[in-house]
Amino acid sequence: MSALIEPTTSNRTDQVIVVGAGLAGLACAVHLHRRGLPCLVLEASDDVGGRARTDVEQGFLLDRGFQVLLTAYPEAQSMLDLRALELGQFSPGALVRFDGRFHRLADPFRQFSTALRSVANPVGSLADKLRVLKLRRAACAGSLEGIFLRPECSTAEHLHRAGLSPAMVERFFRPFLGGIFLDRDLATSSRMFEFVFRMFSQGTVTIPATGMQSVARQLAALLPDGTVRLSAEVLAVDAGEVVLASGEAVAASSIVVATDGTNAARLLNQRVEEPEWTAVDCLYYAADRAPIEEPVLVLNGDGEGPINNLCVPSQVAAGYSPGQQSLVSVSVLGSVPGVPVEPAVRRQLIDWFGSSVEQWKHLRTYRIRHALPCQPVGWLQPYQRPTSVHEGLFVCGDHIETASIQGALSSGRRAAAAVIDRLQNS
């Protein structure tokens, strides 16, 4: 039976309350439960998953913003049943749109023959590709934690210092990393760059068969029935109790605020730093035929037009679309709020893939203003911020670690450990 079926009202002073059923809050609750601590997760919205949710639209699975699960995330390996998620894999490398056509940029570690072919294409010189290998070797050296102790600068500066040509940066790194950090300026810390590069190098890039939300559902299913209470927005947090929007007060021995960074700063009276946010628009289309033949990421390598990157999720995991149709996902960075993006996106898609795009059905556009906490130089010092905030008050979420699924899950585990530590010592 699902952990979500039976909402209960509980007022046990020995229980731990977790505010927020995103990946961090659920991870925290699972770790507490494994240690035998009674726990109640209060979630404002109508389902679990937070920023990793999936809607179903006419049989298509629409993740709320295109995102991928990297199997190299240590926390995903230790917490999740990756096999049960039935992960679909992206092909390594990318298709880069440049000079009016698509160029294949292969991953030299996994597709060696294609890599040799790709050195002849105009996405970057052979010298650039060798420098990329050097960057990758550096990112994979030493421990993961060690990356966050290295000297840091912006990712743009890091790539410049590595000697990469401006063409390689503009044609590959800016759209590729821009799509990951949701930051085309590449102001994100070089530590994040090294972290991400390492994760891409050491595992595969995947999406679950039934959408990103299945990660959260898998965690929620590990909790006893009634642990997660939906549509339970917390208005205020105090030592020993939380107050819900309904007016109900719920007592607790410890409270873990597992909301996004902005709500955490508010609920914890600015005891944690509120992050700046990146934004992204994600548009979904239904197409009779997939516009590309392989499960690969497509990047805008000339920077013209609104599209930063796109892919066909249904080629990566078939369950994303019903029947023989294809689902196309397009990410747009830097749009102006309130100004429609779809007409310009469709014009660019027609330019790239031809007039058949006119028949594509626009399913939905997600305009996400709070997507990832910005992680500029200095933000990741330390890269794992403390989870203990005040007497009996704790925090977790991607805003206190790397802005990623790894960061959310890891912060949840650390918060649970801090709660257990306090209870054992009190």
Ligand SMILES: Cc1cc2nc3c(=O)[nH]c(=O)nc-3n(C[C@H](O)[C@H](O)[C@H](O)COP(=O)(O)OP(=O)(O)OC[C@H]3O[C@@H](n4cnc5c(N)ncnc54)[C@H](O)[C@@H]3O)c2cc1C
């Ligand atoms: C468009 C996009 C693309 C991304 N791409 C990737 C990617 O490719 N790879 C990757 O690793 N990561 C990616 N991420 C990041 C990843 O999704 C997040 O890091 C992670 O989901 C954050 O989890 P969280 O639990 O910290 O926060 P959230 O998911 O924000 O969860 C917080 C929860 O708290 C709830 N809440 C808020 N306020 C209250 C309140 N007052 N009372 C009760 N509940 C409350 C919210 O409803 C939410 O459910 C992406 C994110 C987005 C949005």
